[in-house]
Amino acid sequence: MQSDLDKYNVTVVALSKDGLEVAARHKIRDGLRLTLLSDPELEVIRQYGVEHHKAVEFSKGSFMLFGIPLALVPSFKTMAIPTSLLIDEKGVIRWIDQADDYRVRSNEDRVLEAVKSAFG
């Protein structure tokens, strides 16, 4: 997908509640090329109104199975509602996509359609 975004000069910046160490490990583990931002105090997440109280998280006892990161122990934590914002060169928001089901994220087709619509 990155190559498709490159055609439209769109850079990806991702932000989560992960602390620096976790974010750095995530970037290396998944070979991410994007800029990964750390918001452990949830300041930006609250600023944008995308806070999800008591979201289920699996972070303890994590392991990899067939390339899929898994974990054994669920817990409740406050984290972000998955949200995508497409922003133009002037800092204007051109598209927003927010998941009412945390399992279902912005898929590639929807993102590319929005990019083409905004910048095509």
Next chain:
Amino acid sequence: MNTAIIGMSAASFVIVMGTWGVYLASIPRGKVPVRPFGSVIMQCIGTGLAVLAIVWSYQGNETSGAAVIVPAALALMMALTFLWLLSQRKTPIGDLKVKVGDNLLSFKTTTSEGVGFHTDELMGKRTLLKIFRGSW
């Protein structure tokens, strides 16, 4: 040993774990089903078989022991975990502070490399800002 009950227990385990496997395989492909009816039905079938296997194992005159209890109990635990996780899937949307046409809300934070970041850096660039739950 009652082979029918052992078979039922084994079937419950295969159905539940197979459904888990199919579902997990859909995640990295970005093909997670929006309405996972098939997975729910299969987990319910697995749960039913596991419960029946355990109940019949205890009611019967013959004991089937671990060959029934272990797979059925694992199937039951994994199926209920799956169904419970699905019940937690909804997010409380509706409090978003921006809308299409608004300016990006200015913020500063830190990159995963520990370098300071300010949204001013995005000026003059087309950006896809993805706010996500975090790594797992």
